[in-house]
Amino acid sequence: MKYISQHKQRLIIFLGAFALFVACQTGPKRIDSASDQGVTSMGADYNEMVEWAQTLTQRMLQDGFLDSAEYQPHPVRMVISDIENKTDISQLPKEIVLGRVRAALRNSGKVRYVSTYGSDAKDSMTRDSQDLRNDPLFNASQVPRAGQASVARLSLRTQFLFHAARTKTQKQNTYEVRMFVTDIANGEIVWEGFSDPIMKVSKRRSVGF
Amino acid sequence: MFKLVSSQCLILIFCTGCMTTSKQDTVILSHVLADRISRNLIIEEIRIIDSGGQLLTIQATLRNNKTSPYDFKYLFEWFDDQGLQVYAPASSWVRRTIQGKQILNFTGIAPSEKARDWRLQIQPWDK
Numbered sequence: 082m083k084y085i086s087q088h089k090q091r092l093i094i095f096l097g098a099f100a101l102f103v104a105c106q107t108g109p110k111r112i113d114s115a116s117d118q119g120v121t122s123m124g125a126d127y128n129e130m131v132e133w134a135q136t137l138t139q140r141m142l143q144d145g146f147l148d149s150a151e152y153q154p155h156p157v158r159m160v161i162s163d164i165e166n167k168t169d170i171s172q173l174p175k176e177i178v179l180g181r182v183r184a185a186l187r188n189s190g191k192v193r194y195v196s197t198y199g200s201d202a203k204d205s206m207t208r209d210s211q212d213l214r215n216d217p218l219f220n221a222s223q224v225p226r227a228g229q230a231s232v233a234r235l236s237l238r239t240q241f242l243f244h245a246a247r248t249k250t251q252k253q254n255t256y257e258v259r260m261f262v263t264d265i266a267n268g269e270i271v272w273e274g275f276s277d278p279i280m281k282v283s284k285r286r287s288v289g290f
Numbered sequence: 291m292f293k294l295v296s297s298q299c300l301i302l303i304f305c306t307g308c309m310t311t312s313k314q315d316t317v318i319l320s321h322v323l324a325d326r327i328s329r330n331l332i333i334e335e336i337r338i339i340d341s342g343g344q345l346l347t348i349q350a351t352l353r354n355n356k357t358s359p360y361d362f363k364y365l366f367e368w369f370d371d372q373g374l375q376v377y378a379p380a381s382s383w384v385r386r387t388i389q390g391k392q393i394l395n396f397t398g399i400a401p402s403e404k405a406r407d408w409r410l411q412i413q414p415w416d417k
Contacts, residue, residue: 190402
């Protein structure tokens with residue numbers, strides 16, 4: 082009986098300490114997105130995706146293909162082609178990368194995007210507006226004339242790539258982004274580039290018996 | 291407008307612009323803010339490409355004088371001719387590791403032709 086009583090006492094102390102520990106945990110706090118305080122996962126983290134966008138945009142602009150005579154005068158029209166996710170992250174927020182690449186290229190003054198077709202950042206309003214021509218509610222003269230929508234000259238294709246390696250004690254995940262630009266006029270690839278790879282290593286949990 | 295970089299930075303400039311050599315060091319130094327990084331990390335060169343019709347491009351060359359790797363991050367910021375910061379949609383701190391005794395280049399390209407001035411910040415990366 083004495084043993085059980087001591088056992089209960091220890092259990093109560095343990096539970097009390099645990100409750101106190103949980104109560105003292107701090108709640109969520111906002112951190113600076115540029116700081117190094119963010120969570121580092123084995124996947125591709127937010128800051129890393131923003132870095133990808135920056136490096137890919139810079140590599141595309143630095144290459145100079147957009148400045149060639151074929152694509153003058155600026156801006157040249159581009160459409161977002163297929164985006165493949167070949168990583169182990171099923172819900173990879175591709176728009177974090179693609180959106181920034183698109184915004185940065187447009188901001189450079191060298192590229193303008195077509196949103197009527199493609200795989201990302203489509204806007205159906207251009208097409209939908211045509212349906213308003215015969216709707217008595219609307220002023221038909223304000224509906225854009227047929228044949229005014231632009232066809233892209235360049236197409237941007239994106240692949241998110243992944244490689245996994247593991248030993249008995251460690252595992253490594255590597256992520257990178259491949260992009261290439263095709264000239265739709267002739268089907269030739271006019272630029273191709275990779276982001277810097279993001280490599281994550283962690284110790285694997287040992288199996289205990 | 292810009293803080294001065296620490297005196298440990300040795301900067302050699304190869305500039306396609308039109309600034310005179312004697313003033314260049316001061317001008318470039320005032321554009322680099324790197325006073326928190328290790329003394330063993332040397333900014334060896336800042337190269338500026340500012341030719342007409344091209345986006346302003348800056349390339350920095352770092353050298354790690356130690357044999358151990360060093361983690362750092364850098365950020366390019368861009369300003370128009372009135373000193374106002376130019377919005378750069380894909381701008382972010384970029385994290386890098388420079389290996390021991392390695393020389394590493396990194397480049398910043400202005401987000402648009404509005405950007406006529408720049409600032410480079412380099413800080414330690416607290417992994």
